[in-house]
Amino acid sequence: MTPIQVLLLLPCLVSSLSGATALEPRADDTLYQRRAYGTVAVKGDYFYIEGGEKSGYLQSGERQYDTGYESTVDSDGGHSMKYFSISQRWYPRDITLQRIGFKPGQRTVRWPSLWVGEKTLYRWGGELTRERTYSKGDGGAVWTVDTASNGAGSWNSYTGDVVYNTSGHGASTTCDDVGYNFGGVAYNGTGMYDFATKQSQEGMIMFNTSRKLFTKSTADLDIPGSTHRSGSLVCLPGFVDYSLVALLGGTIRANQTMRSFDKLAFFDPVGNRWRSQTTTFAPSQRDDFCAVGVQSKQGTYEIFMYGGKESGDTISSDIWILSLPLFRWFRVKLDETPKRHFHACGLAGKRQMISFGGLDALNSTAAWKSSDPWENTIGIFDLNALQWKDEYIPDLGEYETPEVVRKAYNEDSALSGVTWDSNEIKDTFTKNYFAIQASNNTNTTNNENTSEDSGSSNSTPVGAIAGGVVGGLAGLALIATAVWFFLRRRNQAIGAHSQEGPKELWGGPPNSVPPSSTMSPAPPYVHPEADRSIGVYELDDTGLIDASELASDSVSPHVGSSPSPISHFSSPAHRGAPR
Numbered sequence: 001m002t003p004i005q006v007l008l009l010l011p012c013l014v015s016s017l018s019g020a021t022a023l024e025p026r027a028d029d030t031l032y033q034r035r036a037y038g039t040v041a042v043k044g045d046y047f048y049i050e051g052g053e054k055s056g057y058l059q060s061g062e063r064q065y066d067t068g069y070e071s072t073v074d075s076d077g078g079h080s081m082k083y084f085s086i087s088q089r090w091y092p093r094d095i096t097l098q099r100i101g102f103k104p105g106q107r108t109v110r111w112p113s114l115w116v117g118e119k120t121l122y123r124w125g126g127e128l129t130r131e132r133t134y135s136k137g138d139g140g141a142v143w144t145v146d147t148a149s150n151g152a153g154s155w156n157s158y159t160g161d162v163v164y165n166t167s168g169h170g171a172s173t174t175c176d177d178v179g180y181n182f183g184g185v186a187y188n189g190t191g192m193y194d195f196a197t198k199q200s201q202e203g204m205i206m207f208n209t210s211r212k213l214f215t216k217s218t219a220d221l222d223i224p225g226s227t228h229r230s231g232s233l234v235c236l237p238g239f240v241d242y243s244l245v246a247l248l249g250g251t252i253r254a255n256q257t258m259r260s261f262d263k264l265a266f267f268d269p270v271g272n273r274w275r276s277q278t279t280t281f282a283p284s285q286r287d288d289f290c291a292v293g294v295q296s297k298q299g300t301y302e303i304f305m306y307g308g309k310e311s312g313d314t315i316s317s318d319i320w321i322l323s324l325p326l327f328r329w330f331r332v333k334l335d336e337t338p339k340r341h342f343h344a345c346g347l348a349g350k351r352q353m354i355s356f357g358g359l360d361a362l363n364s365t366a367a368w369k370s371s372d373p374w375e376n377t378i379g380i381f382d383l384n385a386l387q388w389k390d391e392y393i394p395d396l397g398e399y400e401t402p403e404v405v406r407k408a409y410n411e412d413s414a415l416s417g418v419t420w421d422s423n424e425i426k427d428t429f430t431k432n433y434f435a436i437q438a439s440n441n442t443n444t445t446n447n448e449n450t451s452e453d454s455g456s457s458n459s460t461p462v463g464a465i466a467g468g469v470v471g472g473l474a475g476l477a478l479i480a481t482a483v484w485f486f487l488r489r490r491n492q493a494i495g496a497h498s499q500e501g502p503k504e505l506w507g508g509p510p511n512s513v514p515p516s517s518t519m520s521p522a523p524p525y526v527h528p529e530a531d532r533s534i535g536v537y538e539l540d541d542t543g544l545i546d547a548s549e550l551a552s553d554s555v556s557p558h559v560g561s562s563p564s565p566i567s568h569f570s571s572p573a574h575r576g577a578p579r
Contacts, residue, residue: 115179183228
């Protein structure tokens with residue numbers, strides 16, 4: 001054995017002689033049981049978790065207490081946002097949660113909106129834990145985190161105008177650098193307000209993270225319902241040249257009924273309109289689930305929904321897939337999936353859904369005392385394989401529509417079985433799908449022809465080929481010069497009259513070309529319900545099975561709301577008393 005090898009083995013020998021382990025336990029290895037009520041966001045190579053509560057024991061083995069409450073405490077004592085990398089491989093047990101410490105006066109909240117800008121995360125609202133309320137000296141309810149390339153960052157109180165009530169327990173997401181929040185409740189536990197009664201917040205709040213501009217739409221609220229809490233918002237890219245925004249599940253507070261999944265309500269931020277489309281084989285009503293959406297190269301878009309609390313207070317372990325433009329639900333039934341609600345999910349590594357936190361029973365001391373079967377309360381679901389995984393792998397490859405969903409498109413003969421609520425909606429969701437299908441078929445045919453032609457001989461003289469190439473390039477150069485001159489003159493003329501429109505503000509990056517398909521102001525024509533007698537098919541551990549084998553409220557005033565997403569810029573902002 002060489003001297004170098006002896007030196008390398010010396011630490012292990014010392015550890016064995018002393019009777020100690022070679023690795024010291026991390027500070028994170030306290031025996032907490034549960035985490036819940038948080039919100040997650042994916043930004044670049046990092047997965048961020050903000051807000052919520054946790055339960056656990058101290059290092060001494062004694063249970064933690066917080067102001068007399070057994071079992072739960074504010075997340076990390078109410079002092080930080082957490083994050084971890086999604087650019088490297090890891091097992092949940094090995095995750096060390098990095099932290100971004102709070103500023104003085106910043107409070108821990110449940111169910112905040114967490115919006116993603118180019119360089120900044122925005123925390124909007126959320127409810128203070130334990131029915132606490134804001135008081136003099138607190139730092140407000142809107143905060144920002146400027147993040148660095150290594151995921152770290154620093155908190156700052158938002159200094160811009162906050163035109164609308166900050167709320168909690170609404171549905172939120174970020175699409176095309178615009179933050180969205182629909183519904184939720186506002187009271188003195190969600191902001192510096194003088195009213196203690198929880199008031200439903202009507203409408204869709206939008207925040208343009210690039211321009212730091214707020215607006216609110218209260219259009220067509222008869223479609224999604226005006227008093228909403230919980231549920232999920234999911235971006236719908238790929239159908240028009242900006243993202244539509246879908247609303248899933250949740251509860252209508254006015255009558256305390258859960259929203260049906262028989263129709264998908266979606267918001268058009270450029271057209272300032274809500275619309276809905278009938279779905280088939282829908283799951284039962286539920287809220288407090290999590291959902292992610294992902295676009296495939298086949299032209300489909302799938303929304304994956306996991307868990308939730310069903311009517312009758314049943315906690316679900318189901319995973320459901322809604323595929324667009326088929327507007328059909330598929331149930332994924334896996335025996336090893338734990339029941340879960342009050343959790344949060346994010347899409348990472350192109351095709352993996354990461355679930356964080358959650359309870360497997362109704363909110364109670366017993367629920368918080370139970371041990372989460374997932375280490376670090378993290379679950380990893382492979383959206384292609386439709387299986388839970390023990391390890392996160394960032395380079396698994398592109399997302400592809402699951403086989404069971406692809407078969408349904410073939411069986412339904414290219415969407416001919418869909419009952420559309422209007423021709424307008426049909427055009428919106430099928431135009432790009434059919435274009436992608438045609439392009440894929442053309443590429444497949446060209447590849448086959450190229451493969452066949454590669455083996456044939458070519459007797460064209462080399463000199464003739466060279467002469468043709470040179471002559472062709474010279475001609476192309478002349479044409480390109482003429483086109484450049486024409487476009488330059490044309491763009492100069494257009495630029496003198498251009499102005500920023502709704503799409504540039506709420507529909508993604510600037511684009512001078514009108515949307516390929518937008519929602520017109522015509523009212524929708526509602527078709528009769530689709531035939532529900534067709535058998536439902538579900539996916540379990542062994543394959544497809546037939547589903548037949550399976551067993552009062554107040555509303556805050558509309559102060560600050562506007563009939564158009566861009567009217568906020570043509571009138572003074574509403575300020576003063578809480579709204």
